[in-house]
Amino acid sequence: MKRSALVTAAALLILALAPLALPFLQFVLTIAIAKGFAALGVALLLRAGLISLGHAMFYAIGAYAAAFMATTLGITDFALLIIGSTAISAFFGVLFGLFLVRYRAIFFAMLNLAVSMVIYALASKLYGITGGTDGLRVAVPTVFGMTLEKSSFDGLLYYTAIVLVALLGYLVHRYLKSPLGHALSAVHSNEVRLEYLGVSAWSTLLTAYGISAALAGVGGAIAALSIGHVLPEFAFWTESGHLVLTAVLGGIAGIAGPFLGSVFLEIVHTVAVGYAAEAWNMIVGIALLVVIFFLPRGLFGLFERLVGRKSTDGEPTL
Amino acid sequence: MSDVLLKAENLEVAFGGVKAADGVNLTLNKGEFVAIIGPNGSGKTTFLNLCTGYIRPVSGHVWLGDKEITRMAPRQIARRGIARAFQIPQLFTDHTVVENVMLAIASREGIWQALRPLDRREYRAEALELLELLNLRDHAETIAGTLPEGLRKLADVTVAMALRPQLLLLDEPTSGVSALERFPLMDTLMKAMKARGVTALFVEHDMEIVENYADRVVVWNAGTVMAEGAPAEVMKDPRVLENVVGVA
């Protein structure tokens, strides 16, 4: 326990220091953390054996919510934008979840995909609200009333994102250790027994779905503020696929997994685009094969070895 | 009247052409330990499914105390105090045995405690005590999915007991266990249930077990109750001897 906290702190410190050595990493890692949040949302549902092939919709909803609040509602405060977008994503998560968490397996995956395609289409077509295919620009927010240069805001955003990883990561960790979190993986292993304990699988999943949408929403808001522009592509199904890939690659057994997967993929992507653009897909493919065959617990498995913890009971592997 | 715990009235359900429940009537009193016997496919498990809301009857009623529970979902019935151990054990196979039990304990208080750990001292203590009582203490940290069949059934019973039910339904609790171990297992179960004042209904194929442990036996045949009474009386009934004992 002590040791894992230490390794986590060290990893966060490396994240915090990396841009000092290589400034271009700041943007790359901000986006990695943003997508890491969304992938963590996907990973939560994977623990219940549910694959969402549409989770980028909540990432997009978070991003659009930030942009919409900033442009149309005139909310310019940084903290309000992040909290507001998270709340809005959570709201839509619960709303869609009411219907989606009735389904399992391929139906769940496909229905998430279908809903996300509707969201994508709406983002592209509702020109008045979403700016259509041009998307929305997001101005640099104010921070407690102060107006910052874009570059200093980006720095602040990056360190806020790291703090959020620690804070929300800890809360999700607590959630997963709680009865409600155990009930989530219990849905996967034996839904009948869960119902016979008097626990509703539906509300267990709805809670998880709402949390997972909120996490994706935080990610979307961070991305929107970092890029300064949101586009319908945020909700496109390939983005959802990317989130599942990130979660599986990183590992779903712990909080760190999806972030590890995301940082790995974003860095590889950045490097590959620069040196060997066509190699990107091959690198990702090979990385995934290596994980599936040699690291069933994902990159998180490496993290665990560092921590010196044996694979933990009751935590699903992929 | 006041000591009637469970009452089933005219339950009917059919699968395809098979009448798995064909007008079942059964009353269970508080504190009783009642056995159900009957040939394979006579509808014993179906009756437990009907009582716990897993399947809904076409007609008929089930009461728990003076509350009708006929069309309730399994989780609603579970919350009202009926727990069940299954013919095929139903465990959280990725969790350890003690976690399975702790989850049952936690669900008793409602599971909506999102930030307190499942593995807390008072839950663990209670779970281990119960596992001790059922001779599973040594397997507390075993992943439930890797337990041998006989122990899995016992773990399933432990989970059901952890709910502190008024009524416990056991579907062939001794079936995964060798003949030699059946009596010790039943002794253990009886002790645990007596200690907790649990009323129980158990499906059983082994006549010796029934004769030794049941206050009353109910004989199932072709989806309905064919006979009932004290074990010694029922075993003399020629129809029972022909239809059930011969087959079972």
Ligand SMILES: Nc1ncnc2c1ncn2[C@@H]1O[C@H](COP(=O)(O)OP(=O)(O)OP(=O)(O)O)[C@@H](O)[C@H]1O
């Ligand atoms: N869900 C179901 N769908 C279709 N048929 C079913 C279903 N459940 C039970 N049946 C049928 O109903 C009849 C009664 O089955 P049930 O499982 O209740 O018998 P049982 O007395 O428990 O038998 P056993 O001693 O083998 O456990 C059988 O013919 C069975 O095939």
Ligand SMILES: [Mg+2]
């Ligand atoms: Mg049966």
